[in-house]
Amino acid sequence: MDFSSIQITFELLSMKIMGTMGDSNWENAPVTTRKDENRKLPSNPEEVEDLRRSSATNPLIVFTFDELKKITENFRQDYMLGGGGFGIVYKGFVTKDLSKGIHPVPVAVKVHDGDNSYQGHREWLAEVIFLGQLSHPNLVKLIGYCCEDQHRVLIYEYMARG
Template sequence: MIIIQCTDSSRRRYIAEEIEKYGKGNFSSQIFTFQELSVATQNFNPESLIGEGGFGRVYKGHIETKDIDVAVKKLDRNGFQGNREFLVEVLILSLLHHPNLVKLVGYCAEGEQRVLVYEYMHNGSLEDRLLNIGPNEKPLDWNTRMKIAEGAARGLEYLHETAKPPVIYRDFKASNILLDESFNPKLSDFGLAKLGPIGGRTHVSTRVLGTYGYCAPEYTATGKLSTKSDIYSYGVVFFEIITGRRVVDTSRPSEEQNLITWAQPLFKDKKKFHFIADPLLEGNYPEKALYQALAVAAMCLQEEATTRPLSSDVVTALEYLSTGKSPEESQEEEEDDDHKEEEEEMGSSPDNTTVESTENNSTQDDSSDSDKS
């Protein structure tokens, strides 16, 4: 469907129809009036500004009726394309839910206004905490970096392998990874997201959109987009997490401006791996973990899309890096836990009271695990 020209009323009608068509009115997201959001942000006060990107400015606000802090993104793009991105964002975040996707609280599509309301993320973006830190700010430690990398990979895994049809994020970068008060990462900004290939197809063809430096080479060259395109972008961000450098940084000497190009010669010699790690880490990382992290990044950055890993493979690798344990150590711990459980069962009293108590505890533990997952 191509719309050459459309009035404001037809745009509003199109958004309402599409939301009703795909969401069937079962959205958990709230519809706000523009007045409500003006009050929440003190009339979009510049002092409340917490971010600005290609799609608009983001303000911190407070919704009195819910007593929650929110991030309010006011889109400033006009025309149908801006409306399309708004629609995609509302649909995806209303229909897909995962701990590593940012939660959409609500939206406003009143008149010319297009506003999105998200949960407020206390630690801003990964870009803020990794690439924009001031001289007096504490840099992210190794374990926190690996935790963020793992959570971001889980978000991609959900989009690629759980969502039906799969969703290609298309704009995976440090500024789109938000961090809550515990530094748990959540993917945001889904305006460029695209439904992935189905029916045995390997890719979808589309015009090239995204951020320079993060886009996969085959996508940039041909417009062929697949979940493996996201994996390349993930590799770029993971490399930024390891090095503390931007993928493209024109403030550096010419031979260091492109992160991937700069690192390639260092990859050939293990003795030089420590030159790749962020100097702000001051060597506080397990050497073996650095090798493993660089290996994962290198696999994601393969030129050929088919040779890159699946997002679930990346999650598996990052699970061990974020815990600091090898697969063998994790397996040994699981076996030890199983052995302890067997000993406890053998040593427990046979009377009904003890068995009942054990069953109750087991039920509570299962419930607790369920809440955490």
């Protein structure tokens, strides 16, 4: 998949998420309130998974927040890999009892910064759908996610010095 294909795919997915697919004329697009927009966005693990499945071929693992606490040993400070505008990334390890169909493996756990606004949730959701489809030797693989209560978390392959 070349860059232009990725860009087009991302734009189409973004339009699908925003519910504007097929609205070629923005002036005729239906006017919705913030309350309506929040109702349209998947806000629980089942709805996120349904949307992701409808637009992705790569299966992602759904983690609970309690499982992520175990994986990161309760988000230990010395497991912190870095942070930024998106939130904090922790190193973790998916053990045999939490394998969920994958071999025990080190992971990077990206905890969303807590912006649970409509825009913040939409950006997180676009990342789940878009990165769930990508597979490239130069990109870390998105393994799974957590969408539980106010928690929005992405789980990636861990890449040392990455």
